[in-house]
Amino acid sequence: MERIYRAVFEAAADGIFVIGAGGVIRFVNQAAGPLLGVADAALIGRQIGDFFCDPDDQAALAPTDRHPGGRREIMMRRDDGYRFPAEIVLRDVMREDGPTRVMIAHDISARHATREMLLAREELLRAIIATAPEAVIVIDAHGRIMSFSAAAERMFGHPAAAMLGRNISMLMPEPYRREHDSYLARYLETGEKRIIGIGRIVVGERADGTSFPIELQVGEVEAGGQRLFAGFIRDLSEQQEAERRLQDLHGKLLHTSRLSTLGRMASTLAHEINQPLTAIANYVEAGRQLLAAGRAELLPRVADALSRAGEQAARAGSIIQRLRGFVARGENEKKPEDLNTLVEEAATLALVGAREFGIRVTFALAPDLPPVLADRVQVQQVILNLVRNAVEVLQPCARREITVQTAASEGFAEITVADTGPGIAPEIRDQMFSPFVSTKRDGMGLGLSICREIVESHGGRIDVASAPESGTAFRFTLAFAPPMETLDD
Template sequence: MHAKREIVAKGKRVEAPQPFAREEHLRSILDAVPDAMVVIDERGLIISFSAAAEKMFGYREAELLGENVSRLMPSPDRERHDGYLRRYYETGQPKIIGIGRVTTARRRDGTTFPIDLHIGEARLGEDRVFTGFIHDLSERQETERQLHRLQSELAHVSRVTTMGTLATSIAHELNQPLTAIANYTETARELLKSPDPATLAIVQEALADCAQQSIRAGQIVRRLRDFISGGQPERRVESLSRLINEASAMALVSARERGVEVEISLDQDADAVLVDRIQIQQVLFNLMRNAMEAMEGSRTKILKIRSAQDAHGFVRVSVSDSGPGLDGDIAAKLFHPFISTKATGMGLGLSICQTIVRGHEGRIWAEPSRLGGTAFNFTLVNAGVKDG
């Protein structure tokens, strides 16, 4: 039997709880925590699985004790998890521990969902354990989708109003030089009906004035374009794999339900990129959602996301699908504004993607994919490559 112990709390002596009672008390506290909690040992084997985790993943704790935690992960994290642990033990450099990240988890029925994952490390005697606190982002994402729909409706009204105002402004600004060009051209045409040395000199002067007015019109367009673009993005060194994981957690949340098989293959030697994180995630999100929608009516639905080192200090990112591919007429002007493959699309998504990528000194293009559909590629500055 354990000897009774007493402790002093606020001047009063109270009996300390026995080990079994303490364990039960701790378990009751953990079961009340709303976020899921999973504890693993150094080998990645599950040693504790909270009640919230049972509800979230659809497993009973007894089913998972002693199982590898990768069972709760979709590909490619499932196959790579043990390697992540080994690399941490060898280098001591954490990729997630103490940092937190948005990623994707896998339920018992195979469906995937976005999560916010935070991992802590602790010592139990000579043993090392890792505790993961998991928050399901599905509900928040649905709320955000509803807000996004409302914002889209408001944005549509705003765009129509803004485009009307912009069109009026452009028409007003360009009216003078275009009218002048028309007048000078008409004058030159009339004078050339009976050309002589005197009229030819006037025609040359009129054509020179036309050239000046066309330059003025181009300057007006450039000034408006510069005003709309709003300057250069704020770029920092970021992990490309983290950007892709976070974007895919949101963009591909319903992939399995739609029958889409997702494959992610990333070059860890080309992971550091110089980017504006939000803007590049917008590009990734748009390309992934476009790929999903392109395969809506396809029998085979495969989406591949890859990264690799590219020439001249760049990293190439590819998003490929097994959809029907692009019509030749559309492909030629795919990145032009107001060109869309969707019946209800405004045709601005890919144009915005191109603007963002070019603002990052990269390029973006589409080509037929080996899956039979379309592969969208874009390049980013490789921050891991030093000049010279």
């Protein structure tokens, strides 16, 4: 039996130390020397405490009937000074020559490294959740909140400490609140995904009872045998408000487009109105002459002339009524405007859908520009037109870039919309701002003409720089608003 014990003693992968009185090493196995970086024979007679970093650990290792032993983690060191964590198991054995302690030591450096890596990952995850701009909420399979990020506190108005352990449904308005647990139970039972791994727009409820739209993405994970769900939540209130403002701006821009188009229609409409007015004048003059003749038999002809004049007056009135309906929103006025805000709003609207075509947009807006004197909607119509033209031109191109720039130039504000498109041929470029000239197959050629009229009505100028295969840059200027005291005068 002793030979079997000896074989086990020598074959053990962990270092085994037999420690006598005073902490002196009496026997070791073959793994002990490599563990401590000392030859086996050189360990015999050494103090075991020489290989421990903490003096308290050294005092506890001397064999005595007051220390029954046990398992613990300590820091050990080799002869070369290298320190490493070790797990030791102590057992006391009473021998005829006195108390003896057996120590089994195992290097747990790899375990410590793994544990520290996991702890670092946990700390990193906590830091990410704490600083994420989107709200992050973790719940268990029963809907109980396990983690509530700082962004979630700001979004919903509940402190994290008060939310831990509460049901996630309290962040939802009715009827979603009472139905949430059944949704979760149905998923756990059937695996049918309605939000998990898919994402959708839902409604949340703040601490003050107000509801607001949110975009919810939910991920699922198993940790420690427990099923957890992490929700990533984005508040859509500002986005929807911005969309509403853009829609309102779009409506205003469309109205300005109607006003601009009215200028193009002026000559045709003037001709239409001139016809009934000329006819009225002729009929009235004929009636006057017939009355001047003083002959009773001519009275029916006078009545017919006046009737026809009335018909032509009604025709002219109908034309004017149609014009009034077209410009129902009336005149616009110029006032001081922040140019960069004006440009950003219009360009953002014009760029809707541009991402689908892989178009990259760069804004280079000069800071601290003075306000410009402008009709906001009309100027935004110009920007909208130029940017949309650039988007359309770039769609078939390999390089798709648009630059929108503002700057001060020679006492004026200058706005530039440049693209990396195919450019414009010289023979067309010189006529770009003339009516009915267009590079588009189905274009009417009125957009740039309208842009020129708007810019010139603001006291500015517009031009284009382009060459085939080198892109196109439209530039126009606006006057800066005079000082407030001048306006007040």
